[in-house]
Amino acid sequence: DAKTTQPNSMESNEEEPVHLPCNHSTISGTDYIHWYRQLPSQGPEYVIHGLTSNVNNRMASLAIAEDRKSSTLILHRATLRDAAVYYCILQGGTSYGKLTFGQGTILTVHP
């Protein structure tokens, strides 16, 4: 499985934008980039995914580099509820549903 690299931790202030980076230099052409997050004492939850184009949904935006070797999850206005571990995961056509979680980024949001 292609690997992702994320910073161990990041900090933000409430109501400010947060940019969470992910490097995936060995991504293949059929790999989708997925982001999940895990709030304290909860199971992971889906945030967003994309293939080549930037994507927006009600939770976040995903900016994908033109060469697809990196991506950035953007939380437009962080809230205290966004404090979580954020996982960037590649899922390709042959993964058949397997999600391989890396270490993720621990996001701390300060009031």
Next chain:
Amino acid sequence: DTEVTQTPKHLVMGMTNKKSLKCEQHMGHRAMYWYKQKAKKPPELMFVYSYEKLSINESVPSRFSPECPNSSLLNLHLHALQPEDSALYLCASSLARFSTDTQYFGPGTRLTVL
């Protein structure tokens, strides 16, 4: 309804006990998963079921025995566990196993083996 439920929330068992974890979803999903998560570590995939058949076993010891009696229900039978098996056990489901399918996770069962 996008909910995956898991019971029990907490479970304490001895090494000679037999217990089961239960997972249920009513979203019409045909793929279901078990993950194991140790403290401060990411989830690790254990098993994948697709259309009620076991598709992936990530070399999990036989003391963990999964079962999918129908498309809505997934069980994990536990027998002769070791203290190092103490962890959060997460269940997830997805519509199918395509790379675009979102996985929905339950809250997990926190297992302690004494």
